[in-house]
Amino acid sequence: MPDYGLVAAEELGPTTPQLAPLYPALPWSMPGARILKLAYEVGTDFVRHTLPAGLARSTPPYGTLVVYDVPESPFGPYRMAAQTLACRYRNFARVYVLQAVVDNPVALAALREVWSYPAAPGTIELTDTDGEVRGLVAAPDGGALARFTLTDGEGAEAERVVVDGELTARVPPRFSTAADEPVRLIQVNRAFALRDPTRAKFSIEFTSAGDRYPWGAVPVTHLIIAVDTRADLEYAPTDHVLDYFPPS
Amino acid sequence: MKFGLFFELSVPRPLTPAADRRMYELALEQVKLADELGFDQMWTVEHHFLEEYSHSSAPELWLTAVACHTKNIRIGHGICTLLPAYNHPIRSAERAAWLDIISNGRLEFGTGRSTTWTELGGFGIDPDQTKAMWDDSLRAIPKMWMQDEFSWNSEFFSCPPRAIVPKPMQQPHPPLWVAVSSPETAIQAAERGIGMLGVSIGTPAEQEARVREYRRIIQNCDPVGAFVNEQANNLNWLYVDEDRERGHRMGERLIASFNELATKTVGINQVYPGSAYNTPGLLFALRRDSMAGAKALIKDGFCIGTPDDVIASLRRWESIGCDGIMFLVNSKQVIPQDQVLNSLRLFAKEVMPKFKDPAPVDLTRPGIVTTRNMNGTSTKVAADA
Numbered sequence: 219m220p221d222y223g224l225v226a227a228e229e230l231g232p233t234t235p236q237l238a239p240l241y242p243a244l245p246w247s248m249p250g251a252r253i254l255k256l257a258y259e260v261g262t263d264f265v266r267h268t269l270p271a272g273l274a275r276s277t278p279p280y281g282t283l284v285v286y287d288v289p290e291s292p293f294g295p296y297r298m299a300a301q302t303l304a305c306r307y308r309n310f311a312r313v314y315v316l317q318a319v320v321d322n323p324v325a326l327a328a329l330r331e332v333w334s335y336p337a338a339p340g341t342i343e344l345t346d347t348d349g350e351v352r353g354l355v356a357a358p359d360g361g362a363l364a365r366f367t368l369t370d371g372e373g374a375e376a377e378r379v380v381v382d383g384e385l386t387a388r389v390p391p392r393f394s395t396a397a398d399e400p401v402r403l404i405q406v407n408r409a410f411a412l413r414d415p416t417r418a419k420f421s422i423e424f425t426s427a428g429d430r431y432p433w434g435a436v437p438v439t440h441l442i443i444a445v446d447t448r449a450d451l452e453y454a455p456t457d458h459v460l461d462y463f464p465p466s
Numbered sequence: 467m468k469f470g471l472f473f474e475l476s477v478p479r480p481l482t483p484a485a486d487r488r489m490y491e492l493a494l495e496q497v498k499l500a501d502e503l504g505f506d507q508m509w510t511v512e513h514h515f516l517e518e519y520s521h522s523s524a525p526e527l528w529l530t531a532v533a534c535h536t537k538n539i540r541i542g543h544g545i546c547t548l549l550p551a552y553n554h555p556i557r558s559a560e561r562a563a564w565l566d567i568i569s570n571g572r573l574e575f576g577t578g579r580s581t582t583w584t585e586l587g588g589f590g591i592d593p594d595q596t597k598a599m600w601d602d603s604l605r606a607i608p609k610m611w612m613q614d615e616f617s618w619n620s621e622f623f624s625c626p627p628r629a630i631v632p633k634p635m636q637q638p639h640p641p642l643w644v645a646v647s648s649p650e651t652a653i654q655a656a657e658r659g660i661g662m663l664g665v666s667i668g669t670p671a672e673q674e675a676r677v678r679e680y681r682r683i684i685q686n687c688d689p690v691g692a693f694v695n696e697q698a699n700n701l702n703w704l705y706v707d708e709d710r711e712r713g714h715r716m717g718e719r720l721i722a723s724f725n726e727l728a729t730k731t732v733g734i735n736q737v738y739p740g741s742a743y744n745t746p747g748l749l750f751a752l753r754r755d756s757m758a759g760a761k762a763l764i765k766d767g768f769c770i771g772t773p774d775d776v777i778a779s780l781r782r783w784e785s786i787g788c789d790g791i792m793f794l795v796n797s798k799q800v801i802p803q804d805q806v807l808n809s810l811r812l813f814a815k816e817v818m819p820k821f822k823d824p825a826p827v828d829l830t831r832p833g834i835v836t837t838r839n840m841n842g843t844s845t846k847v848a849a850d851a
Contacts, residue, residue, distance in 0.1 A: 257737045259587070277517060277584055277730045280737065304736075309729040311736060378739035417739050442587065442737050 233331055241328040242292050248451040252287040253412075254344075254353065255381065256366055256420050256444040261437035265303055270387055272403060272464045273305040273314055280304045281436060282313060283364055283422065284381075285353060287344060288325075288451070296322030297342040298329070299355040299364065301424075301436055302384065307403070307460060313382045315406075317433065319355060319363065333406045333456075334386040338430060351418070351446060361427030363434075368418040368444050376412040379445050384408070387462070405458035408451055415447035467780065467821040468790035469813075470507030471500050472544060472701055475522040476727060478798045486521055490528070492803050494535060496795060499807055501536035503814035507574060508532060509544030509663075509792050514552070514580075515588045518798065519727040526561045533569035541569045544663060544792070545578035545645045548603035549596060550623050551589045552580075555603040556630060559610040563634040571635035576663050577604055578645035581743060583732040593734050594742045598622070604642070604658065608691040611639040638692040643699075649676055650744050656680045659689030664700035667794075670767045673700060674786040681787060697789045704769045704793035705801065706776050706812045716801050717770030721763040723797040769793065773816035780821060 231239035265279040286298045300318035319340025320326040329335035343354040355364040384406040390399035426434035477489045513520035566573040579596040602622045610616045610630040617627040643661035646652045655662045677698045707713030734743045769776045
């Protein structure tokens with residue numbers, strides 16, 4: 219009888235290498251984070267040609283730039299900025315994550331591998347001066363992807379701030395000659411405890427930085443409002459792996 | 467108990483002028499039949515930019531067509547949006563007066579403000595201001611109808627002394643209502659002495675406290691009009707069929723279609739954190755409901771099923787003090803028109819007679835007298851009006 223190894227599947231870490239996984243298994247706790255959410259309306263045709271088949275657009279179509287400034291996480295501090303599009307999965311209001319940049323390589327790997335997050339390396343600068351919040355999202359070569367400014371902030375109630383659940387598309391690796399695994403939609407299972415939010419007017423400009431960072435493709439047509447809030451975050455294993463296609 | 471139809475005027479894709487014309491013809495056929503069958507009221511929303519969900523962007527025109535094709539049914543704005551950027555209050559008063567004249571005194575003037583970013587954003591309106599705008603217009607319009615010369619000077623509009631003409635057929639003016647989707651607005655309706663037009667579809671248990679509070683507060687109201695219109699209506703679905711299983715199947719189709727349309731809209735609370743809209747909104751309710759699956763779409767108090775089922779549901783609404791039920795009978799034409807009409811006929815034959823009370827309830831109290839409207843309905847009028 220072969221002398222089999224003794225490690226059962228459930229004993230493996232969340233990722234390889236087995237003896238030194240890049241990140242711990244879920245849940246991940248991230249207290250004291252800051253979230254900026256900038257909401258804006260987006261061109262209908264762009265949304266129609268960007269959303270997966272199982273997701274419907276809202277009326278009007280809108281999107282958000284969401285910036286996470288996380289001082290404490292299993293991967294250390296990190297910042298992330300993500301472009302999303304509001305959508306409906308069946309009757310559920312969700313956002314579909316288009317693209318993101320993350321400034322911490324371990325967080326980048328974790329978000330990509332666990333949540334299929336469409337993240338790439340990049341940097342996020344946030345500056346608070348004279349009641350304004352300025353932000354710059356950039357590609358690794360410094361090419362600007364998003365510049366934004368929040369002004370005229372005023373207090374808001376935490377229970378009035380909605381942060382919709384995020385969906386990502388999980389595309390299985392195409393290395394097998396067997397029947398393809400289906401593409402699925404994954405709902406990022408992230409709980410928020412929001413506090414001390416403010417809402418603000420804002421300006422925003424998206425630009426692309428080469429083919430890998432097409433942030434300028436998002437056609438912003440009308441600004442809605444921005445929210446700046448503190449939050450404790452908790453990531454847990456997902457309960458929702460969803461069909462990519464609409465019901466027949 | 468009074469019964470009415472409630473029209474969103476939804477249109478299935480592809481969205482073409484012909485599709486809108488088809489919707490108009492079907493809706494008109496429904497309301498003409500309802501008039502012949504003895505339904506008391508019909509109501510129509512005002513919405514803008516809500517493709518598929520509601521093409522009722524000029525309800526006063528549709529209601530005028532209804533008035534010209536019907537004889538007895540009350541013609542309800544459900545609602546006329548009292549935001550000056552949508553409808554200048556003077557224009558609202560003028561159009562409503564004309565509609566009351568054309569309908570020979572059958573107008574019910576429902577009021578409200580929008581609840582979607584889709585609409586408010588489209589007109590560039592600050593969501594935080596909508597309640598104050600509504601209140602300002604609501605207080606001005608009855609004066610336009612009653613005063614020979616009207617003048618106004620507020621944060622939202624001003625007018626030097628002018629004669630607003632014509633005056634409405636119903637004197638001193640048509641009954642006033644407000645669309646109610648939150649406990650807060652039910653209280654505001656009561657405080658102002660106007661009807662409560664419940665437009666969130668819930669169960670009797672969910673609405674009972676709201677109706678009770680409305681009844682309590684309106685006893686000491688300060689009416690914005692010349693009389694107190696103490697009436698509580700609630701929105702419901704309607705599909706009646708001799709076969710319960712078929713009735714439920716069609717009812718589920720109706721509700722699922724409506725929910726699917728409604729969830730595509732963007733509620734104010736979805737994107738705009740503020741205190742002006744105190745309830746999570748329709749989207750959240752539908753999201754919650756849809757988690758339970760198709761069979762759970764039909765809830766306690768919904769008027770779907772056999773005539774006996776519907777009678778039992780209406781008894782529940784009657785028991786919590788509802789004066790009227792407004793029915794959504796189709797959505798995006800998912801139910802064939804002949805079946806919608808058959809449902810209305812069956813309702814009129816088997817259900818309606820059970821709720822016709824020949825003796826109106828005496829609602830008099832000190833300072834308030836009950837008067838009869840032209841169509842036989844009653845409203846409470848201040849004795850010194």
